[in-house]
Amino acid sequence: xxxxxxxxxxxxxxxxxxxxxxxxxTYRFECVGDPDAAAAHLCREMTTAQWRRVxxxxxxxxxxxxxxxxxxxxxxxxxxxxxxxWYPGEKHTLCEVAIATPHVNFGARIPNLLTAVCGExxxxxxQINAIKWVDVSFPSGWLAEFDGPRHGVxxxxxxxxxADRPIFFxxxxxxxxxxxxxxxxxxxxxxxxxxxxxxxxxxxxxxxxSPLARRAExxxxxxxxxxxxxxxxxxxxxxxxxxxxxxxAHHDLAERHGLGAVMVNGxxxxxxxxxxxxxxxxxPVVAHFDLMAPLSRIPHFGIAASVLTTLQRLAGFDxxxxxxxxxxxxxxxxxxxxxxxACLDPLGKLRPALPVPGGSDWAGSLPGMLARLGTTDFGxxxxxxxxxxxxxxxxxxxxxxxxxxAVQAGIPLAEYAREHPAxxxxxxxxxxxxxx
Amino acid sequence: xxxxxxxxxxxxxxxxxxxxxxxxxTYRFECVGDPDAAAAHLCREMTTAQWRRVxxxxxxxxxxxxxxxxxxxxxxxxxxxxxxxWYPGEKHTLCEVAIATPHVNFGARIPNLLTAVCGExxxxxxQINAIKWVDVSFPSGWLAEFDGPRHGVxxxxxxxxxADRPIFFxxxxxxxxxxxxxxxxxxxxxxxxxxxxxxxxxxxxxxxxSPLARRAExxxxxxxxxxxxxxxxxxxxxxxxxxxxxxxAHHDLAERHGLGAVMVNGxxxxxxxxxxxxxxxxxPVVAHFDLMAPLSRIPHFGIAASVLTTLQRLAGFDxxxxxxxxxxxxxxxxxxxxxxxACLDPLGKLRPALPVPGGSDWAGSLPGMLARLGTTDFGxxxxxxxxxxxxxxxxxxxxxxxxxxAVQAGIPLAEYAREHPAxxxxxxxxxxxxxx
Numbered sequence: 117x118x119x120x121x122x123x124x125x126x127x128x129x130x131x132x133x134x135x136x137x138x139x140x141x142t143y144r145f146e147c148v149g150d151p152d153a154a155a156a157h158l159c160r161e162m163t164t165a166q167w168r169r170v171x172x173x174x175x176x177x178x179x180x181x182x183x184x185x186x187x188x189x190x191x192x193x194x195x196x197x198x199x200x201x202w203y204p205g206e207k208h209t210l211c212e213v214a215i216a217t218p219h220v221n222f223g224a225r226i227p228n229l230l231t232a233v234c235g236e237x238x239x240x241x242x243q244i245n246a247i248k249w250v251d252v253s254f255p256s257g258w259l260a261e262f263d264g265p266r267h268g269v270x271x272x273x274x275x276x277x278x279a280d281r282p283i284f285f286x287x288x289x290x291x292x293x294x295x296x297x298x299x300x301x302x303x304x305x306x307x308x309x310x311x312x313x314x315x316x317x318x319x320x321x322x323x324x325x326s327p328l329a330r331r332a333e334x335x336x337x338x339x340x341x342x343x344x345x346x347x348x349x350x351x352x353x354x355x356x357x358x359x360x361x362x363x364x365a366h367h368d369l370a371e372r373h374g375l376g377a378v379m380v381n382g383x384x385x386x387x388x389x390x391x392x393x394x395x396x397x398x399x400p401v402v403a404h405f406d407l408m409a410p411l412s413r414i415p416h417f418g419i420a421a422s423v424l425t426t427l428q429r430l431a432g433f434d435x436x437x438x439x440x441x442x443x444x445x446x447x448x449x450x451x452x453x454x455x456x457x458a459c460l461d462p463l464g465k466l467r468p469a470l471p472v473p474g475g476s477d478w479a480g481s482l483p484g485m486l487a488r489l490g491t492t493d494f495g496x497x498x499x500x501x502x503x504x505x506x507x508x509x510x511x512x513x514x515x516x517x518x519x520x521x522a523v524q525a526g527i528p529l530a531e532y533a534r535e536h537p538a539x540x541x542x543x544x545x546x547x548x549x550x551x552x
Numbered sequence: 553x554x555x556x557x558x559x560x561x562x563x564x565x566x567x568x569x570x571x572x573x574x575x576x577x578t579y580r581f582e583c584v585g586d587p588d589a590a591a592a593h594l595c596r597e598m599t600t601a602q603w604r605r606v607x608x609x610x611x612x613x614x615x616x617x618x619x620x621x622x623x624x625x626x627x628x629x630x631x632x633x634x635x636x637x638w639y640p641g642e643k644h645t646l647c648e649v650a651i652a653t654p655h656v657n658f659g660a661r662i663p664n665l666l667t668a669v670c671g672e673x674x675x676x677x678x679q680i681n682a683i684k685w686v687d688v689s690f691p692s693g694w695l696a697e698f699d700g701p702r703h704g705v706x707x708x709x710x711x712x713x714x715a716d717r718p719i720f721f722x723x724x725x726x727x728x729x730x731x732x733x734x735x736x737x738x739x740x741x742x743x744x745x746x747x748x749x750x751x752x753x754x755x756x757x758x759x760x761x762s763p764l765a766r767r768a769e770x771x772x773x774x775x776x777x778x779x780x781x782x783x784x785x786x787x788x789x790x791x792x793x794x795x796x797x798x799x800x801a802h803h804d805l806a807e808r809h810g811l812g813a814v815m816v817n818g819x820x821x822x823x824x825x826x827x828x829x830x831x832x833x834x835x836p837v838v839a840h841f842d843l844m845a846p847l848s849r850i851p852h853f854g855i856a857a858s859v860l861t862t863l864q865r866l867a868g869f870d871x872x873x874x875x876x877x878x879x880x881x882x883x884x885x886x887x888x889x890x891x892x893x894a895c896l897d898p899l900g901k902l903r904p905a906l907p908v909p910g911g912s913d914w915a916g917s918l919p920g921m922l923a924r925l926g927t928t929d930f931g932x933x934x935x936x937x938x939x940x941x942x943x944x945x946x947x948x949x950x951x952x953x954x955x956x957x958a959v960q961a962g963i964p965l966a967e968y969a970r971e972h973p974a975x976x977x978x979x980x981x982x983x984x985x986x987x988x
Binding site: 162163164165166167168169170171176179180197198199200202220221222223225226227228230231232234235236237239240242245289290291292293294298302317318319320321322323324325357358359360361381384385386387388389391392395404405406407409410411413414415416417418419439444445446475499500503504505506508 | 598599600601602603604605606607612615616633634635636638656657658659661662663664666667668670671672673675676678681725726727728729730734738753754755756757758759760761793794795796797817820821822823824825827828831840841842843845846847849850851852853854855875880881882911935936939940941942944
């Protein structure tokens with residue numbers, strides 16, 4: 117398969133295109149045959165597959181066709197990374213391609229963007245047996261159609277009254293099975309110990325054994341007591357993940373009980389539903405990352421986690437819980453920092469979202485997170501590290517605050533722990549002496 | 553890593569479990585260490601990660617824990633199928649595991665099911681570096697909470713007045729760029745030639761250059777004319793894919809103009825939004841398969857296409873467009889037939905959905921589809937095979953009907969084409985003599 121004269125219509129000089137009319141995409145793909153021809157076919161499949169009527173002299177490619185603006189071969193003549201190979205015996209080439217696609221085809225709509233950019237066109241294109249959408253850049257006019265986070269990092273900080281440190285979330289554990297009363301008591305203990313935002317596990321939403329309304333009521337009362345007792349502002353992060361048509365009512369329940377924020381498993385509910393909720397919601401909305409891994413984990417296939425993070429911010433999440441650092445979550449550290457950047461880096465006029473990398477963290481994870489992220493604009497979200505602490509969730513929460521005090525004072529955690537038993541017990545339970 | 557006494561609580565004899573309380577799942581996974589321990593951890597991560605409070609004598613596993621009910625090693629001591637390997641240098645074992653998970657944890661809700669079954673728990677479980685959800689079986693009481701297809705195969709047949717043959721859909725091409733007037737004229741020609749349901753491409757929805765309202769209006773008028781001219785019932789399948797909060801209004805537009813059916817790119821919009829639309833919609837709702845490939849194509853990772861098909865039927869789709877047979881769509885034939893079975897096989901009291909395998913089909917594809925599917929309960933959905941026909945869409949549509957006549961008469965297509973010029977031209981344009 118090689119480049120035909122017809123394919124030439126799917127190439128352009130990026131500088132010559134009207135930038136406001138295009139979404140700029142980067143894909144990595146593995147193909148057989150001529151990579152330029154594969155890239156041209158990809159553009160064709162993504163847009164105007166048949167670009168003129170039979171017997172007519174017309175060309176829809178100029179206005180409606182995606183265009184290759186750059187192609188780089190990363191690795192030539194390797195065997196397929198797909199097992200079994202779809203094109204057995206052929207030479208396979210790994211490429212990175214820059215494509216500009218005109219948004220006149222899909223508008224400022226999330227489902228139509230997904231269809232155009234990672235739908236049938238991209239994933240069923242001839243010659244290409246593996247493809248990953250790895251980067252995206254949107255024009256400012258298109259971005260302006262999106263509200264993005266209502267509160268963002270600054271809004272969360274202002275509402276919580278936390279100016280300059282990471283936000284301490286924590287997943288109440290046991291995550292599944294506890295009656296609401298026992299569950300709320302654990303959250304209360306964690307608030308007293310210094311947790312800002314105890315939260316529902318992503319698997320605990322509105323269930324018969326723990327109805328959302330009952331949790332919201334109990335936690336609303338205890339939250340107020342915890343604020344009174346500590347003099348700090350406190351939230352409970354209620355997991356309102358449910359069928360689309362219940363999201364707004366669940367949000368209102370959380371608001372009525374003064375819980376402070378709601379969580380939605382964004383990809384499981386659908387990002388368009390999140391955008392709908394965002395228009396309705398007064399509370400900050402927090403994402404959990406279910407379904408990110410099946411779409412993003414394969415290195416040469418699917419959709420990059422950082423792109424999914426950008427889409428979540430676009431949909432309006434104020435904070436985004438992400439697979440965190442270390443081997444536990446099977447996410448390379450570079451991917452975690454890329455996701456954090458996708459939350460915080462400029463994106464038109466959309467507010468930054470708070471990145472919350474999570475996965476088996478505890479007090480000892482804090483110095484490493486600070487070093488890797490290079491900012492205090494993040495949240496951490498231990499589960500066992502707070503609620504599995506040998507002295508209970510109050511001590512577990514306290515261990516986080518003590519870790520932060522140590523960091524602020526420039527004292528190694530192991531040293532600070534000598535005078536701080538909660539941190540000392542955390543170190544004994546969850547780690548050796550931390551690296552920092 | 554090997555099995556601990558604690559892990560034993562995540563095993564059960566399937567026969568001893570109350571079947572109505574559990575969703576039964578099959579996964580294939582690749583793990584390091586003891587596969588039984590990996591399966592136990594998977595169950596734990598999917599449900600009650602920490603199954604008792606610190607210092608309490610309690611056990612949430614009995615009621616809330618997922619349980620391994622069977623494990624089969626498929627391939628021992630092979631190197632990882634993941635590139636790069638997450639656990640380099642270790643022995644990798646490929647397994648198939650049967651797991652029963654209690655739906656008390658998530659209820660009859662699609663987003664919560666997805667979270668519990670293919671969320672963080674399944675895709676971030678220790679020891680397991682690749683996992684695919686390959687099969688599912690729901691208890692009847694849980695299924696009864698879902699409406700499923702409102703019309704299904706029988707309802708579509710009744711409304712179209714087509715008792716015993718495949719339904720002929722067709723994607724109007726050029727798919728992107730045509731003004732609504734020209735677009736509608738192509739659909740009209742195809743109706744006259746014998747197409748039942750011309751349709752929007754999945755990439756064409758509500759756009760500035762072709763507003764949905766304008767297409768609906770034009771096609772509504774022409775549809776009536778086509779019915780009058782042919783004496784057959786005709787639909788136009790309007791692609792109402794859009795942000796969630798516009799779906800119902802778009803459906804009503806299609807209904808107002810008598811178009812007959814609407815299409816939604818199900819995974820791009822989110823299956824929960826489809827369930828919402830299903831409750832509102834009077835018209836049959838048809839799925840398009842965008843985002844299925846990134847979730848399902850990797851053999852040992854993600855979610856099987858047939859599972860995604862079952863979920864689409866659960867959400868309420870009356871017909872499901874699927875990647876079709878042959879090399880073009882990079883879907884193995886066995887996967888296409890499995891998807892068709894997921895549409896048609898018993899699923900509680902839910903109606904069957906019409907499978908519509910698609911991808912570069914034309915008149916000559918019909919005998920092969922009939923043979924592979926073993927039923928006439930399917931739709932075919934050519935694009936170029938109708939709208940790229942050298943004599944235009946009317947002849948393109950006619951070529952499908954002629955192919956069906958040939959099949960009914962038991963005459964090979966090439967022979968039948970001698971007296972049928974539309975079929976003859978299709979054979980010259982799109983294929984050699986078909987295999988049948």
